Amino acid sequence: MDASASILFSGRFSFAANPAPNLMPNEEPSVDRKTLDDRQKMTELERLRHSCAHVLATAILRLWPEAQFAAGPPVENGFYYDLDLAHRISPEDFEKIEAEMKKEIKANHVFERIVVTREQALADAASGRLGGLAERPGNPSQFKLGNLADIPAGEPISYYRNGDFLDLCAGPHVMRTGNIGAFKLTHVASAYYKGDEKNPQLQRIYGTAFKNKTEMEAYFTMIEEAKRRDHRKLGQEMGLFALDSEYVGPGLALWLPNGTAILEELEKLAKETEFAAGYVRVKTPHLAREKMYKTSGHLPYYADSMFPPMILPMENEDRKNFEKLLLKQGQLRSGLAAAGHQGAFEAEDHPLHRQGLESAQPAVADVADALKEEERLAKAIGEFRSHGRYYLKAMNCPHHHRIYAAEPRSYRDLPLRLAEYGTCYRYEQSGELFGLMRVRALNMNDAHIYCTAEQFAEEFRAVNEMYLKYFQIFGLSKYQMRFSTHSAAGLGKKYVNEPALWHQTEDMVRRVLVESGINYVEVANEAAFYGPKIDVQVWSAIGREFTIATNQVDFAVPAKFGLTYRDRDNTDKTPLCIHRAPLGTHERFIGFLIEHYAGNFPLWLAPEQVRVMTIGDEAPLVDYASALVRELRAGQVRVKADFSTNKINGKIQEAEKARVHTMLVIGSRDLEAGNVSLRRHGHGNLGAKPRAEVVADILAAIHERRA
């Protein structure tokens, strides 16, 4: 990150300099604050929250004068301050910390800005004065020293002082501590200093602050509403999915019948849309040999994120050949040693290899030849080993590449669009698992488009248009396209070392985005290792930000697999590949939809679309209702019957709680008139209507995927 941003705020900023118009003000993407000028653009509320962080530090120092502070910025819904303190602050401490904060606010101290020289700042940090109430001999402000080091030469250095508390800070602040109308500490967490895993872990105290109590109460009411919409809670209530970590494993979701209904509706939508867009469907296994991921280049980059391989025992003949190689290798190395060659070979731990090593081999005649032979043996041994290793696939692309390779391809076959709802497995770190949003087994709305450079722009544009079409269906208006490019520094490490291709493809993507008038932000150094990409970020109704879809260029991996097509000029050329997943994964997309709709799905997605209930269970009523159920079921409607003798109020309450989309009540009056009484979840009783009309409308609404 830019060093100037680190004066006080070493962590991540959660407000942007250039908010995209389709975003709500408090839903801007997180972007590092680049300059002091940017900082002056802090909103009034952000200043207030930032000031409250200083008040928090003041209070903590009153209780624990030895505390060392690092960074205390405003964040999306409040603020935090990172600190180092032997005492572990727990929520039980909040009350007394808040009491001290109230005193500081009541004292109504001025936030005084003081500009100092670097020498002065270094001296104050050394004495422990910075981020303290007084000088603290023997307890220098170590993190402030670290922050000072990040301030570029020539940039002004400023303090802010409220009462006794003096902090290195670029500001800005509110005028007085008394301007903080309402605040509350919310939780403790831990964070690495400057966000770097290698740095010490600090305690992070989070809080929120508002101009007044009313606004704060509205915020907490909103939080309560958000908890009700949480996909984990709704998922359980509605019987959508289960996470059985004991028997199945953490992050491995089980789709219950209700959730599967949604999942299959999404697949149906994707299949229809992709069919219309000229995709063909394929189906591939969930695992592949190690060679696949060595070739694709994924293994060196992503081995940590893959489940470890399963290792198959070798067949008899293979084993014999393998052991012969090991013996031979040992002997060869022994011979090389006898010839005085001290090669640094990879150690092999095998009895036969050792037996070879210990054999008294005559010195080799030609060391260069012997080394060549050694290299060949080592490679062959590696291949034998690799042959029996299978990995669960973390991505579908290599399998699709092999489908491409399964037949000779002509330029006439391109673009070739291979689509699959592929199941991938990723070994996400345990702490990163999160309901359905971050899982270890995922069903991806995947496809790979193989095309020529000339076709690329059109294909890429079509993919982006498909995204927009989907977003419209789901009434998704808040999203942000994020264009991720490479960094020169990462070439050969994080990114394949093809600088010309990077620039070429990045230009192509940028042009498509500009020409389609798509609103996007460009971020450097976040591309995939094989090419630039566009991620689509959405904000769930709860305000959680997620990458829901992705559209990536791949100019590297097809070549690694030797994929070619025969062009007009009768030469073989390598196709470009577009990886795209507009609906992301079922897990994340449905998790998102649950929160988006608060569990109140439109008819076409609702797990239980219709429930037919009778008032009483007398035979003619049940016959009439049964016929209705059969008719709906014949129309592929997910319908259930409740013909029990419970009171109609009770039946309705049950159906409402289950969020059944459409409730059809049938009593003797309806029977006589050939009607059904219609009720919709969230809309109440809509009155009696002719049966045929209601059925036709239900079928039409499902077919049209009406919102």
Next chain:
RNA sequence: GCCAGUUUAGCUCAGCGGUAGAGCAACGGUUUUGUAAACCGUCGGUCGCCGGUUCAAUCCCGGCAACUGGCUCCA
């Protein structure tokens, strides 16, 4: 993976150094009903797992696991 917190019946949650309780759900009856709960009864728990302290542990201590909130990460 790291820091902190949490884990009691299918769900939501009480409770306590002397091996447990409510509501809802489930199940069995009774009830024949007009748009968000009719009534009665029954069942249900190795108090996350393993170990320690104690005459006695669900409760105190330690380890592990899972979950939650963050951090780091996210092809």
